[in-house]
Amino acid sequence: MAHRVLILEDDESLRLVIAKALSRAGFEVRATASVDAALERLARREVDVLLADVLLGRESFLDRLSEVTRVRPDIPVIIMSAQTTARTAIEAGKAGVFEYLPKPFDLNEMVAVIKRSLEDLGPVIPVSPSQGFGGLVGRSPAMQEAFRALGRLARTSSPVLFTGPDGSGRAHSARVLVAESGIAGPVIEAGPARMRREGPALLETAAGGALILRRAEHWDDEIQDWVIEALETPRGDSPRILATGTPDIGRHVRPALLSHLAIGRVQLPPLRERGEDRALLFAHFLAEHASPREMHDQLRAFINTQVWPGEVLGLKRVALHLSMQGARGPLSIEEVEAAIHEFSSRDPGADLSEAAARFFGAALALGESGIGEKAQIAVDRGLFSAALESSNGVRQDAAKLLGLNRNTLTRRLSALSADSDET
Numbered sequence: 001m002a003h004r005v006l007i008l009e010d011d012e013s014l015r016l017v018i019a020k021a022l023s024r025a026g027f028e029v030r031a032t033a034s035v036d037a038a039l040e041r042l043a044r045r046e047v048d049v050l051l052a053d054v055l056l057g058r059e060s061f062l063d064r065l066s067e068v069t070r071v072r073p074d075i076p077v078i079i080m081s082a083q084t085t086a087r088t089a090i091e092a093g094k095a096g097v098f099e100y101l102p103k104p105f106d107l108n109e110m111v112a113v114i115k116r117s118l119e120d121l122g123p124v125i126p127v128s129p130s131q132g133f134g135g136l137v138g139r140s141p142a143m144q145e146a147f148r149a150l151g152r153l154a155r156t157s158s159p160v161l162f163t164g165p166d167g168s169g170r171a172h173s174a175r176v177l178v179a180e181s182g183i184a185g186p187v188i189e190a191g192p193a194r195m196r197r198e199g200p201a202l203l204e205t206a207a208g209g210a211l212i213l214r215r216a217e218h219w220d221d222e223i224q225d226w227v228i229e230a231l232e233t234p235r236g237d238s239p240r241i242l243a244t245g246t247p248d249i250g251r252h253v254r255p256a257l258l259s260h261l262a263i264g265r266v267q268l269p270p271l272r273e274r275g276e277d278r279a280l281l282f283a284h285f286l287a288e289h290a291s292p293r294e295m296h297d298q299l300r301a302f303i304n305t306q307v308w309p310g311e312v313l314g315l316k317r318v319a320l321h322l323s324m325q326g327a328r329g330p331l332s333i334e335e336v337e338a339a340i341h342e343f344s345s346r347d348p349g350a351d352l353s354e355a356a357a358r359f360f361g362a363a364l365a366l367g368e369s370g371i372g373e374k375a376q377i378a379v380d381r382g383l384f385s386a387a388l389e390s391s392n393g394v395r396q397d398a399a400k401l402l403g404l405n406r407n408t409l410t411r412r413l414s415a416l417s418a419d420s421d422e423t
């Protein structure tokens with residue numbers, strides 16, 4: 001995939017000359033004369049490098065540089081300027097600009113600088129054909145993009161938000177980023193239940209290290225408050241904050257939290273967008289468990305076309321199950337298909353409907369009355385106990401998981417216990 005360069009230059013003829021030279025050198029080129037338009041493209045992650053002129057009309061790009069680093073701290077910025085003033089050079093260095101090109105410059109030199117900025121700041125050279133940053137598996141263009149972002153973010157200490165569907169490897173990637181950043185202190189992981197229980201004390205526990213905060217879409221107001229405060233007023237030994245969430249995270253958290261958290265952003269694509277990564281991951285998980293099973297080409301093709309519910313985690317479960325079977329020799333498509341059926345394609349909703357039909361049928365056969373109400377109580381009991389268990393008994397969190405408010409949950413729980421007292 002060609003690297004994408006954004007040219008920010010208000011001189012139209014220069015813009016055209018630069019664009020032509022960069023296209024010839026194999027880059028994908030975008031160009032604009034407006035800082036606002038450039039910021040939008042950066043925020044949409046449409047580019048890998050920014051090449052910007054300092055003087056844009058009456059505006060100085062350097063006055064807007066902090067906005068660029070806020071939106072994309074991971075991107076190399078190369079500035080061009082006819083003014084070789086101390087201010088330009090000093091400010092460029094201070095703000096972490098990759099290189100300063102004094103105008104007029106040689107076009108070949110410009111191409112070389114851009115190539116160097118990409119090498120230095122990020123393109124992750126896979127250590128094996130199937131592995132990318134820190135041993136993460138994948139070579140699809142979508143994962144290459146994620147590896148590049150990880151490579152750049154490993155050189156910063158900014159917060160990072162990992163988004164993707166459940167099971168896509170968000171927390172795993174966060175752990176890899178922490179390991180590759182050389183953070184020496186404690187690495188603490190917490191989901192909404194622990195965050196609620198321990199609150200900002202987690203920042204002390206992780207002081208000097210990193211805090212991986214999971215499933216941001218379930219954070220209540222209180223959690224959001226302390227995370228925003230931690231991000232807004234970091235102290236010397238504050239841990240690096242990394243968070244995970246679903247791609248629709250913006251619908252669940254306050255904009256202030258999102259803008260602080262997403263200073264660095266890594267998007268983990270769903271498996272359906274990762275093409276052949278599916279078979280690579282499958283082979284990786286078999287190997288991880290020293291499985292002697294072999295994968296032939298047809299099986300790889302089959303794995304690459306499957307829909308994997310539960311994403312990488314679902315695929316991992318199937319591979320682990322098969323590697324535990326103790327069988328040897330080539331793995332067949334039928335075996336994998338059966339395992340997928342058993343582990344990931346099972347629809348819990350269908351099981352519930354079947355159970356309800358059995359419950360109803362048995363009660364009818366016994367001539368019982370009030371069956372609907374009893375069925376409701378049975379379902380509530382199952383739902384509430386599962387929700388309370390996964391939120392460590394914290395009712396507020398359990399209510400959120402169930403999509404109820406806390407008072408409704410409390411009322412329905414007391415109704416249930418009154419019901420068990422009666423029976």
Ligand SMILES: Nc1ncnc2c1ncn2[C@@H]1O[C@H](COP(=O)(O)OP(=O)(O)OP(=O)(O)O)[C@@H](O)[C@H]1O
Pocket residue numbers: 135136137138164165166167168169170171172173214215244245284312313316
């Ligand atoms: N690219 C990858 N290479 C190797 N293993 C991976 C990769 N992506 C995910 N995994 C594995 O998949 C499993 C699921 O990943 P993870 O726990 O990060 O899921 P998540 O649901 O995205 O994150 P969270 O726990 O924050 O909700 C992990 O155990 C990890 O071993």
